[in-house]
Amino acid sequence: NAGVTQTPKFQVLKTGQSMTLQCAQDMNHEYMSWYRQDPGMGLRLIHYSVGAGITDQGEVPNGYNVSRSTTEDFPLRLLSAAPSQTSVYFCASSSSTPFEGYTFGSGTRLTVV
């Protein structure tokens, strides 16, 4: 059971470039979400999804797009990378009951130069 898998683990982008961070889970979880972790700021929610075809914005959505065409996958797209998007990105998933805990991926460390 792989849990939540994120790729790539590390990425360096130039300002203005675009890229997609991949996230896949094999637990048949309905809920998936993306967080970013910054020093002194803790983890903040970027976007979330409550099922295939349903996504919504979190606390810090600007500059990011998401889609969810399958239960398993929830990619995060950076449209035009900015240095302010330098961060560690975590994908997480949970079942539909709020009484379950969340499972996190191992993260993607992104640097925008």
Place this chain on the structure above:
Amino acid sequence: KQEVTQIPAALSVPEGENLVLNCSFTDSAIYNLQWFRQDPGKGLTSLLLIQSSQREQTSGRLNASLDKSSGRSTLYIAASQPGDSATYLCAVRQITYSGAGSYQLTFGKGTKLSVIP
């Protein structure tokens, strides 16, 4: 807006000591509270999940307590080992019906624990 605070931000203890990490939250309308461990450069590993109706949960040398009415949780680590060195994060899942609401975890900024051999 829910706010989660973890004190202290850093803690250094000698090996073998028992220790307590603290987490407080401002809104007691929560489904549950989850404790995570994060090693440097790594992801979040779930340690314990404690439901709002529970008082405590135990896993090995770890014991988490929850006092929802006072907005506090503690993580007790018995007989600490150098391998326990990591950052410990607590997060609450809130009962709310607006926005990201109950789908979102609100995190504290963590306590960085160092266990000295």
